[in-house]
Amino acid sequence: MSADSTAAVRPRNRKQTIVDAAGRIFSEHGYHAASMEEIAADVGITAAALYRHFPNKYALFAACANVMADRLVATLDEVAPGAPLADVLAAVTRGTVTHRASSGLYRWESRYLDREDRHSLALKFGQVVDRMTEAVRREYPLPGAGLRAVAALGVIGSITMHRTSIAQRRVEEVLVESALRVAATDPATGGAGTHAVELPSGPASRTRRSEIIAAAIPLFEQDGFANVTNGRIAEAVGLVPSALYRYFPGKADILAAACLQAAGILAQAVEQNLRGVDDPGHALLALARTYVAYSFEHTALTSVANAELAGLPAALQRPLVSAQREHIAVWERELRAARPELDQRQARVLVHAGFGVVVEAGRKLRWEDVPANRDAVSALLVGALGV
Numbered sequence: 001m002s003a004d005s006t007a008a009v010r011p012r013n014r015k016q017t018i019v020d021a022a023g024r025i026f027s028e029h030g031y032h033a034a035s036m037e038e039i040a041a042d043v044g045i046t047a048a049a050l051y052r053h054f055p056n057k058y059a060l061f062a063a064c065a066n067v068m069a070d071r072l073v074a075t076l077d078e079v080a081p082g083a084p085l086a087d088v089l090a091a092v093t094r095g096t097v098t099h100r101a102s103s104g105l106y107r108w109e110s111r112y113l114d115r116e117d118r119h120s121l122a123l124k125f126g127q128v129v130d131r132m133t134e135a136v137r138r139e140y141p142l143p144g145a146g147l148r149a150v151a152a153l154g155v156i157g158s159i160t161m162h163r164t165s166i167a168q169r170r171v172e173e174v175l176v177e178s179a180l181r182v183a184a185t186d187p188a189t190g191g192a193g194t195h196a197v198e199l200p201s202g203p204a205s206r207t208r209r210s211e212i213i214a215a216a217i218p219l220f221e222q223d224g225f226a227n228v229t230n231g232r233i234a235e236a237v238g239l240v241p242s243a244l245y246r247y248f249p250g251k252a253d254i255l256a257a258a259c260l261q262a263a264g265i266l267a268q269a270v271e272q273n274l275r276g277v278d279d280p281g282h283a284l285l286a287l288a289r290t291y292v293a294y295s296f297e298h299t300a301l302t303s304v305a306n307a308e309l310a311g312l313p314a315a316l317q318r319p320l321v322s323a324q325r326e327h328i329a330v331w332e333r334e335l336r337a338a339r340p341e342l343d344q345r346q347a348r349v350l351v352h353a354g355f356g357v358v359v360e361a362g363r364k365l366r367w368e369d370v371p372a373n374r375d376a377v378s379a380l381l382v383g384a385l386g387v
Contacts, residue, residue, distance in 0.1 A: 015053050016067075018043050023064040023102025027160065030311035031061055031112045032226035062117050068103055069124035071095055076131050085139040088132065089179045093156050093172050104160025111224055111307070129153065136183045144187045144376065151361040151380045152179040158356025159349070161306075166345045174346055178353045178384045185383035187376035197289045199297060200268045209247050211237045213258045216251075221300040225255060225308040256316040259305045263323035266294050270330060280337035281387050287331055288354070288381045289374070295358050296369040296377075306359070328352075338387045354381045 021042040025034045036057050040050040054060040075095040079088055096103045113121065129146070132153060137145035155178045159171060166174075215236035219228045230251055231241040248254050273286045295302055309320060331351040336342050342350070361377045 014043075014045075018045075018050065018053055018060070019063055019067050020099075020102065022060050023068065023099075023105055026061060026064060027102050027105050028310060030308065031057075032224075033311040036060070058112075062113060064102065064105055065113065065117070065121055066124070068099070068105055069121055069128075071099065072128050073124055076128060082138075083135070085135045085183060086176065086180060088135045089152065089156070089176045089183075090172070092128070092132075092153070093175050093179070096156050097159055097168055097172055097175070100160055102160075104157065140184045142184075142186045147187060147361055147364050147376065148183050148185065148380065150364045151357045151377075151384075152182045154356035154358075154360030155179040155182055155353040155384050156356075157360070158352045161356065162348070162352050164345055164348045164352070166349060170346070171349055174349050175353065178350060178386065181383045181386055182357060182380050185380055187379050189379045197273045197286065197293050198269070199290070199293055200265055200272065208237070208239075209257070212244065212247055213254060213261065216254045217258055217300050217304055220255065220304045220308065225251070225304065225311065252312050252316055255304065255308060256312060256320065258301060259309065259320050260323065262294075262298055262301050262305070263320065263327070265298070266291075266327060267323065269294060270327065274330075280334045283334040284331075284338060284385060284387050285378075285382060287334065288378045288385075291355070292358060292374050292378045292381065295362055296367060296374055299362070299367045335385055335387070339385075350385055354384045357381045357384045 018039065022034070022039045025039050025042060028034075029038075034057070036050055037047050039060070040047045043050070050060075054063065072092065072095060075091050076088065079091050129150060133146045133149040136149045136152065140148070142148070156175055159175060212233060216228070216233045219232060219236065228251070229241075230244050233251070233254065234241045234244045248257070269290050270287065273290045274283055277283045277286055305320075309317065312320075328348065328351055331354075332344060332347045335347045335350060336344070339347075357380050358377055361380055365373045365377070
């Protein structure tokens with residue numbers, strides 16, 4: 001075959017096709033669980049052909065992260081300076097929904113970038129946040145423009161974190177309306193007329209299993225699940241590595257047990273704080289404040305769970321996914337009671353939008369656990385729901 005005929009059958013956009021496929025697979029399975037062979041098969045090429053474009057998995061991963069950030073920056077560059085906030089939000093939402101399968105990559109997986117690449121990516125996202133903050137401040141001159149801007153971006157980014165099937169045009173409308181409400185919410189209203197919620201205490205670290213879980217989660221958060229060895233976990237609780245297997249079959253089982261433990265705490269807190277609450281609006285406020293309190297008190301665990309859950313074996317994922325669905329179903333029920341015009345899919349999208357607000361606003365506040373921060377995030381979450 002001649003060089004000309006080879007060029008004719010090789011798509012000119014092959015590199016972009018690879019990046020798009022890799023972004024989907026990294027987002028779905030996590031950085032460490034994804035393989036170059038799987039990515040190559042998805043594109044329809046051999047692994048050897050893939051390595052001609054990218055020398056290793058890290059180089060491909062960094063390219064995915066940068067392409068996604070560059071898309072966002074380019075999208076905003078196309079919006080006229082001084083454009084209404086709705087236009088800015090619509091542009092970002094359209095791009096995010098179009099690339100939904102891969103756009104969530106940055107949220108958790110960027111921890112695996114090296115310092116220089118992470119800094120470069122942060123600068124790009126900084127441009128997006130600055131542009132959004134400017135538009136939010138101009139249209140709604142309330143306190144905390146930066147916080148409201150990242151919370152609105154959290155609404156939009158939430159669509160990458162679940163698989164609810166809904167028409168693109170409709171989901172864009174739901175997300176833009178929600179993000180606009182968040183941008184217009186005064187964070188200082190979160191504590192007005194409300195009562196503090198209570199969270200049940202977690203199990204005391206008196207058993208070896210609970211000690212192991214308590215020691216492992218900070219390590220997973222700091223270095224990433226894949227980079228923490230059984231030896232380090234064992235050392236943290238004064239065991240030899242082989243002794244760890246008396247309590248857990250493997251490292252993944254420790255993470256799954258921790259997530260189930262946390263899910264139980266959240267479910268108990270929801271039941272406790274909804275007891276005797278009949279009005280759907282009041283119930284949603286109680287749910288919001290419960291979820292925010294849980295997120296601030298269990299920051300390390302929620303961060304690890306969100307980042308690493310996709311990489312767990314299916315058998316360990318199932319009970320965790322089931323617990324998550326049960327929790328979301330409570331939110332959906334109360335939200336549709338408060339807003340009967342919503343169908344089930346729209347309500348689910350909004351519930352996840354509220355969770356996205358908590359993630360991004362909490363990060364912006366560096367998870368500093370003080371009443372004012374809990375109140376602010378609760379107000380923004382309720383704003384996202386539109387109740």
